[in-house]
Amino acid sequence: MLRTKQKVSHISFLLLLAILLAILPGCWSKKELNELAIVMAMGIDYDESDYEVSIQVMKSSEIGKSEGRAAGGAPVITYKTVGKTIPEALQRMLSVAPRVPYLSHVRVLIFGESLARSGVSDALDFLSRNQQLRTDFFMLVSKGGKAAEILDVVTSFENIPANSLYSSILLSEKKWAVTSRVTLQQFITQMERQGSNPVLPGVQVVGNKEKGESPDNKKRVVPITLLKHVGLAVFNRDRLVGWLGEPLSKSTNYALNEVNTTSGYIEGPEGGIVGFEVRRTKSDIKVKLGEDNIPEFTVKMTMETDLNSVQSTVDLQKSDTVEWINRKIEQKVDNYVTRDLRIIQEKYGTDVFGFGEALHRKYPKLWKKLRNHWDEQFKQCKITVKSKVAVRRIGSIVQPVKREMKEQ
Amino acid sequence: MNQVEHSGWEHEHIHSERTQFVEVLKHRLGDSPDIIYRDIAYRNNTVLIVYVEGMSDPKSLIDGMLENLDAADSSGEESPEQAYERLKKQGITMGRVRDTDHYTELISALLAGGSIIFVEGHSICLLVGTESLKQRGVEEASSQSVVRGPREGFTESLRNNTALVRRRIQSPMVRIEQRRLGEQTRTNIAIMYMEGMADKDVLNELRTRLDQAQLSSVLESSYIEEMIQDRRYSPFPTIFNSERPDVIASAILEGRVAILMEGTPFVLIVPSLFVQAFQSSEDYYQRADFASLVRLLRYFCFVLALLTPSFYIAITTFHQEMIPTNLLISLIGQREGVPFPAFVEALIMEITFEILREAGIRLPKSIGQSVSIVGTLVIGQAAVDAGLVSAAMVIVVAITAIANFALPAFNLGISVRMLRFLLMAIAASFGLYGIMISLITIALHLCSLQSLGVPYMSSLAPLKRNSQKDTLLRLSQRMVKKHFREN
Numbered sequence: 001m002l003r004t005k006q007k008v009s010h011i012s013f014l015l016l017l018a019i020l021l022a023i024l025p026g027c028w029s030k031k032e033l034n035e036l037a038i039v040m041a042m043g044i045d046y047d048e049s050d051y052e053v054s055i056q057v058m059k060s061s062e063i064g065k066s067e068g069r070a071a072g073g074a075p076v077i078t079y080k081t082v083g084k085t086i087p088e089a090l091q092r093m094l095s096v097a098p099r100v101p102y103l104s105h106v107r108v109l110i111f112g113e114s115l116a117r118s119g120v121s122d123a124l125d126f127l128s129r130n131q132q133l134r135t136d137f138f139m140l141v142s143k144g145g146k147a148a149e150i151l152d153v154v155t156s157f158e159n160i161p162a163n164s165l166y167s168s169i170l171l172s173e174k175k176w177a178v179t180s181r182v183t184l185q186q187f188i189t190q191m192e193r194q195g196s197n198p199v200l201p202g203v204q205v206v207g208n209k210e211k212g213e214s215p216d217n218k219k220r221v222v223p224i225t226l227l228k229h230v231g232l233a234v235f236n237r238d239r240l241v242g243w244l245g246e247p248l249s250k251s252t253n254y255a256l257n258e259v260n261t262t263s264g265y266i267e268g269p270e271g272g273i274v275g276f277e278v279r280r281t282k283s284d285i286k287v288k289l290g291e292d293n294i295p296e297f298t299v300k301m302t303m304e305t306d307l308n309s310v311q312s313t314v315d316l317q318k319s320d321t322v323e324w325i326n327r328k329i330e331q332k333v334d335n336y337v338t339r340d341l342r343i344i345q346e347k348y349g350t351d352v353f354g355f356g357e358a359l360h361r362k363y364p365k366l367w368k369k370l371r372n373h374w375d376e377q378f379k380q381c382k383i384t385v386k387s388k389v390a391v392r393r394i395g396s397i398v399q400p401v402k403r404e405m406k407e408q
Numbered sequence: 409m410n411q412v413e414h415s416g417w418e419h420e421h422i423h424s425e426r427t428q429f430v431e432v433l434k435h436r437l438g439d440s441p442d443i444i445y446r447d448i449a450y451r452n453n454t455v456l457i458v459y460v461e462g463m464s465d466p467k468s469l470i471d472g473m474l475e476n477l478d479a480a481d482s483s484g485e486e487s488p489e490q491a492y493e494r495l496k497k498q499g500i501t502m503g504r505v506r507d508t509d510h511y512t513e514l515i516s517a518l519l520a521g522g523s524i525i526f527v528e529g530h531s532i533c534l535l536v537g538t539e540s541l542k543q544r545g546v547e548e549a550s551s552q553s554v555v556r557g558p559r560e561g562f563t564e565s566l567r568n569n570t571a572l573v574r575r576r577i578q579s580p581m582v583r584i585e586q587r588r589l590g591e592q593t594r595t596n597i598a599i600m601y602m603e604g605m606a607d608k609d610v611l612n613e614l615r616t617r618l619d620q621a622q623l624s625s626v627l628e629s630s631y632i633e634e635m636i637q638d639r640r641y642s643p644f645p646t647i648f649n650s651e652r653p654d655v656i657a658s659a660i661l662e663g664r665v666a667i668l669m670e671g672t673p674f675v676l677i678v679p680s681l682f683v684q685a686f687q688s689s690e691d692y693y694q695r696a697d698f699a700s701l702v703r704l705l706r707y708f709c710f711v712l713a714l715l716t717p718s719f720y721i722a723i724t725t726f727h728q729e730m731i732p733t734n735l736l737i738s739l740i741g742q743r744e745g746v747p748f749p750a751f752v753e754a755l756i757m758e759i760t761f762e763i764l765r766e767a768g769i770r771l772p773k774s775i776g777q778s779v780s781i782v783g784t785l786v787i788g789q790a791a792v793d794a795g796l797v798s799a800a801m802v803i804v805v806a807i808t809a810i811a812n813f814a815l816p817a818f819n820l821g822i823s824v825r826m827l828r829f830l831l832m833a834i835a836a837s838f839g840l841y842g843i844m845i846s847l848i849t850i851a852l853h854l855c856s857l858q859s860l861g862v863p864y865m866s867s868l869a870p871l872k873r874n875s876q877k878d879t880l881l882r883l884s885q886r887m888v889k890k891h892f893r894e895n
Contacts (some may be wrong), residue, residue: 007641029726029839030725030726030749030836030837030839031725031728032724032725032749032750033724033725033728033736033739033740033743033750034740034743034744034745034746036728038728038736038737038740040733058737058740060740060741060743060744061744061745063740102728104728104729105728105729105733105736107733132729160737163733163734
C-alpha cells in the first residue's frame, strides 16, 4: 500500500509539473494563422534618406473560399511606409495594417531602380539577418521606376500578383533564356566573391499604372496593365550599373550556363529562315594565358537543338543540309555571343560572368596579383566563344512544306 | 445469521440423514427455486439427486439410472453402501464422476453445473459432471473479422474454447492448467501452452501472479489482465487478447501462453510485444509481399493516428514557415473567420468524434447508421459551413479516426487515442519541439515496459537482426524461423 501511495504522489507530482510547464512558459511564440498578414512580396525603395518599404499582403478573406463567397475585392493589399531602416518601416506598417507582417513566405523581393543604383548592401544586411525570411525568394529590380509600382498591379492569371511574378520568373528562366532567377544566397555570393558580379532580372509595368491597381484589370480579356520581364540588370558590387536588352541578356545567360531552352533562327542556304529550338546547353569557361600574362577566356558551349519551323526550301533529307545548319548555328551563336560579351565588357566593365572566378581556380597566384584591380584588367581580356551545335530532331515532318508545295 | 444458533450447519462432513443433508444445503444455498431436489426410489433405498436447473442436464443421468434399475436383477435388498457402489459402477453413463464427503466441495461442484447423487444413509456423495450450460454456438468472431481465414470465434464456454484450440494443435505437448479465481465468482480459468516451447520463466511468473491475484469477482478476462500486467500506469497494453482460436493457436505455437476463462470469448496472450499489435492473423493467410506492405501501412497508420492533429496544430500555430506557400494560402483562406485557436478547434472536432464513436458503440445497429449520418453531415459539413471549424481540420480529424481504426489491436488503438489528446495539448504549447520531446518520452517509456518479464519492444529495441523477418515485414514462411524463444 505504501508503495502505491508513493507512486500516486509521484505521478501527481509529474502531472503538476506538466501542467505548470504548459501554463508558465505558455505559448509565447504562438501565432494563429488568422492573426498573420502573410507578406507575399516586398518592395524596397530609397527615398532621400529613408527606406520606403512596400509589402503585398495576402487578403485571406478573398482567398481560398469558393467563388461565390468572396466579396470580389482585390486579393491582396499593398501597404507602404517609410523608415530609417527596413525593420523600422515594417514596424510602422502596424499603424495601417491590422495584423503583424509575416515574412517567411515572401516570394519575390523587388528593389526600386534608384535604390539599386545607390547600392543594395544595407538592404541585403536586413534581408539576410532577419530570421523569418527564407532565402529562396526571387529578387528583381523595377526598371525605371519604384518597386512599389510593381506591387500595385493586379494580375489576371494568378490571384496573387506575387505568385504570378514568381511563376513567370520560374517559367521564363526555363523557356526563354532572357531572364534569370536569382535568390538572395546567389546574389550575395556573387557580390561578395571577388571575380564575379551579380545580375538581377528586371521587371516593368506596361500600360496604365493607375488602372492596374483595380481588380477590374483582371476582368478584362486584354488587361490594361501587365507586368513585363525586361532583361537583366548588371551590377558592379552592390550597385546597378546598367541594363541589358533582350539579346545581351540572352548572351549573358549562355555564358553563365543558365540557358535551359530558348529558340532562335538562321538564314537558310537558299534564302528563307530556319527556326530552331535549343534543348540542352552546357557552357564552360576555359582560361589561357596570352602575351604578358594577360588571361584569355574561351566560353565553350555545347548545344542540342531541334528544328521547329523551316520557312525555306532546304532539302532536309540530305545529311549535308543538317550539317550545314549545324555550322550555321554555331557561327551565329559564336558571333553574337562574342559580340554581346564584348559590349558588356567594354560598356559596363563588370565581370558578371565569373571569368575572374575561373581564373582564380586555374591560376591562383596570378589571381592574387590581379584581383585588386580586376575590373580594369577584365576590360582588356580577350574573350572568344566556341560552340558546338548538333541538331537532334527535325520534327514530325521531314521536308519543309514550302519545298513539297513547289515540287508538285 | 447467528453463528452459535446454526453451528450444526457449519458442519463440514456430509450427513447421512437425508433431512439433515437437505437442510444444510438449503441453509448454505438459500431456498432458491432453481436448485432442484429430486427423490428417486432405487430398490429399497432412496436416492436424492440435486442439481441447478439450467446449468446441468440430469435427464440422461436419471434415464441411465432407471434403465440400470430395470436391467439389473432385482435380487432383494441392498445396504446404502452397496447401492452407492453399484450406482457408481453401473448406473452412471457420465464420464466425470467423483466422490466427496465435504459440503464445500459438493456445493462448488453443484454451482459449477454438476449433479449430486446422495444415497440415504451413506455419508459420501457422488458428483457427476452433467454441466450443460445453455450457450451460444460457435459464431464468427465479430471484433476481429478477416476476409480470408477461419471464421470461428471463441464462445463463452471455457471447455468449448480449449477444444477449439486443441483441435488446431493436435500435439501431445499441449498443456492446460486449470484453476479457479475470484472469491465470489469462483471462475474457471485455464492457462494453455506448449510444453517445451513456452518459456519456463514466463510460466512460473504467470503462475505466481495468478496465485497472488486477489479478486472477489472475475467476469471478463480484463479482470485478470489488470491483475497480472507488469505496469499499472502505462497507457500501453502489455497483454493482448483475441477472440479467434487461430490467433491463440499460433500464439501458443510461438511459445506464448494463453489465458482462457469461463464466461468470455476474449483470451489473453502473454507475453505480448509491441510489434504484435501490428500483426493481424490475416497477414499469414495472404501473400507475404502483400502482407508486408499492409503491415507497413499499419505502422504508418499508427503514426498518423497518434500525430496528425498535434502536427497540424504545431505547424499552423508555430511553424508557418514550414508550410508550402500555396498550401498556406489555402489553409489561411479556410481558417479566416474561424473563431477558435487551432487547438480548441481540433479539440472540439476530436471530442465530437469521440462522442459519436461512443454513441455508435452503444446504439443498436439500425440506429447506429443514423448517428454516423448525423455525425458526418451535420457536425462535419454544417460546422464548416457555419465557419466554426475549418475544412482542413475536419480532414485531419477524419484521417486520424480512420487511421486509428486500421490498427488491428483495439487496445493499442485506445492508448493512441489517449496519447493523441496529450500530444495535442503539448503541440499547442510547445510546437514541434514539444512533439519531439513527447515522442522521445514515449519511446523511452515503451522501451522500459515489460510483458511478463519480456521486454515490450523486443526485437526492435534492442534490435535483433535475425528476428526482423516477422516484425516490420512479413517474409515468406520459408524464411521465417521460429525465433520467439530467443528471449
